[in-house]
Amino acid sequence: MRHIGRLTALAAFSMATLALDAGRAHADGFTPSQRQEIIAIVRQALKADPSILSDAIISLRAHEEQAQASDSAAAIQRNQAALTGAAGDEIAGDANGRVTLVEFYDPRCPYCRKSLPELDELLSDDPKLRLVEKLIPILGPDSVLEARAIAAAGRQGKYAVLQHALMTDPGQPDAAQIRAIAGRAGLNVGKLQHDMADPAIDAQLHANVALARTLGISGTPSFVIGSRIIPGAVDLGDLRAAVASARAG
Incomplete structure (x- = not known):
């Protein structure tokens, strides 16, 4: 159950990030109350288990490294x-x-x-x-x-x-x-x-x-x-x- 809870919190963390970013662009699809609810879930989860944040950061870094490797491979191919x-x-x-x-x-x-x-x-x-x-x-x-x-x-x-x-x-x-x-x-x-x-x-x-x-x-x-x-x-x-x-x- 703890593992499932961590996944839920990570998902909420990602959703909150997307919601805030999209909110700045006025195209998030969330109402103000929904955004506040998501943020509240993330805050509560971080209080219960602060390591969730480090897990999220590691996941984001891995995604960035994967994207960078893909960009490098494409650049190498173009300049072969x-x-x-x-x-x-x-x-x-x-x-x-x-x-x-x-x-x-x-x-x-x-x-x-x-x-x-x-x-x-x-x-x-x-x-x-x-x-x-x-x-x-x-x-x-x-x-x-x-x-x-x-x-x-x-x-x-x-x-x-x-x-x-x-x-x-x-x-x-x-x-x-x-x-x-x-x-x-x-x-x-x-x-x-x-x-x-x-x-x-x-x-x-x-x-x-x-x-x-x-x-x-x-x-x-x-x-x-x-x-x-x-x-x-x-x-x-x-x-x-x-x-x-x-x-x-």
């Missing part, structure tokens, strides 16, 4: 072509792999830097995985500078080389330092400087940021796999589980 790899993106692992993991990252983000060796290990352990890396420099001018350099290095087939060199370097980047790091990494420094100034590089980075916003991504790193968006730094075990789930699906 861009997510499979646009011009300038780095594609690592198996170029023809059935499962694609997309990473949105900022080269100056400490969590992205922490994820770098874990992604290397993931690709090493799962040679059939396809990884698409999208630069989104959202942390200021230093991020933009490094992102331009990494994207430009891709034109020499040295994307991963300069990516790792810059993202493992503890210093603050400037043009001279990037030239020095690129030279030590075996890049053609003159070509790198020329390509970094190409407006197409900026267009690529802007497109990546716009895509991230369209998907509701606001931080780095963020991962897209299948119909899911995984925000924030995740450990290697979680990435493996996400890949396994996508492959099974």
Whole structure:
């Protein structure tokens, strides 16, 4: 009976919320006395068992999370072509792999830097995985500078080389330092400087940021796999589980 009472109170709580919201729109379908009766039921139920409110909040949050997941899946589907790899993106692992993991990252983000060796290990352990890396420099001018350099290095087939060199370097980047790091990494420094100034590089980075916003991504790193968006730094075990789930699906 207590369980039934809680369900009744939860229903009343929902009805009261709807009634009040609808009342503001003058289209609730309840008379003033009916609204007062509903509110009285909810108040009495909360006095008898305050945990009803937390249950209602949990239920509402679950509903919101479900709606958000549905919205994310729809956004991923609409932008599938861009997510499979646009011009300038780095594609690592198996170029023809059935499962694609997309990473949105900022080269100056400490969590992205922490994820770098874990992604290397993931690709090493799962040679059939396809990884698409999208630069989104959202942390200021230093991020933009490094992102331009990494994207430009891709034109020499040295994307991963300069990516790792810059993202493992503890210093603050400037043009001279990037030239020095690129030279030590075996890049053609003159070509790198020329390509970094190409407006197409900026267009690529802007497109990546716009895509991230369209998907509701606001931080780095963020991962897209299948119909899911995984925000924030995740450990290697979680990435493996996400890949396994996508492959099974």
